[in-house]
Amino acid sequence: MTPAESTAPPPTAYDTVEAAVRAQLSKAFGGKRGALEGAVPTIAFTGSWLATENLRLSLVLGVGSALVLLVVRLVQRSTIQFVFNSLIGIGIAAFFALRSGNAADAFLPGIYYNSAYAAGMILSIAVRWPIVGFLIGSVTGDPTGWRSDPGVVKLCSRLTWLLVLPCVLRVVVQLPLYLAKEVTALGIAKIALGWPLQVAAFAAMVWVLARGRTPAQAAAK
Template identity: 70%
Template sequence: MRAGRDGAAETPETAGAAEQEARPRDARVRRDAHDTVEAAVRAQLSKALGGVRGMLEAAAPVTAFTLTYVLLDEVRTAVFAGIGAAVVLLLVRVVQRSNPQFVLNSLLGIAIAAFFALRSGDAEDAFLPGIMLNAAYAVGLTFSILVRWPAVGFIIGSVTGDPTAWRSDPGIVKLCSRLTWLLVLPCVLRVAVQYPIYIAAGDQSGLLGAAKIGMGWPLQVAALAAMVWLLARGRTPIERPRA
């Protein structure tokens, strides 16, 4: 037995009640902010994509690389253009004191692409890491669906504060599986289109660049629109009423 804040004796029962009250409030706040699965997923997906600015920042370095190579036919110069575009965008974020996450992601992506291109001297190799990454995403996301742990479900877990409780509701599992399939589809389409171009004879860097840009944020926006449409059709409570 110990003294409470007001000097009164604190019993195990009152201590337990106090501890329950003092549990992390952020999970409760997140639940209050989104009372349905659909609302939570929409909010988290929008945050993950970074909005229009985040998607444009992801596309800018690749665009700079492709256009420079098509115009000058020089791999090293194209690499510098791509990295330079990412650095400029990062500096803008720093000056504005805004979140640089999406610029850093694009900078890392163009740095890896540059390594592949400079190592071989072929501009097409700059696009190989992206093809491999999309293939890995497609396999990983599909596997998560097949084992009934769809990746989108963890968005629900991040909102409720319990990463696995959503699996006890078959309706939520089914919804998350459908949403995860919509994330798989763009990855499969990118690989299906870009890999045959990559292995084709001749210099295909210009065509690869156009395919990567055209199947980048526009395809992501289309997938997001499909997810929003699917989410708009239902109102699945994040927490079921207790019996």
């Protein structure tokens, strides 16, 4: 094996950057089941609060539903990534709500998360290291090679903006509801702006990607 061969990035199964990003995004979203697992604890919490206005019971049902989903995953020996993320999320929400005794505080971590996530992605675009670029790097085997192609950087910046928009929209809608302590409306908004909005963002990204044919090897140079 020559030195050039030993340092070359591993071959990619994708002919274009767009195909690679589509595949990675589909995996990251977890499909329909992953989206459902993320929504069930919020539905359980909100539904219980609407029926009883009992904070502890609502949190127990929210956490309990996530634990049931986790057990199902373990029994099936399938990946627990998405349901585990859901369990961590409802656990943090329970901590915030129980600490203050205010049910609306269960939604505060999500508002913080979306604010920080949006700020981080906007910063990555501003410094020309858009987050989506690292999806390309994970496929090509060269984490930073995609930055050598201005066209790829521009594409990744556009796609990262499409990830920013749902986060900003969630904060814009949920923050006033949180300040007004509208718990039921917060729950409905979180569900409506969760999976449906993510699917819309994914569809927009697929539309952008479908228009391009950037050779995958260009991103690994």
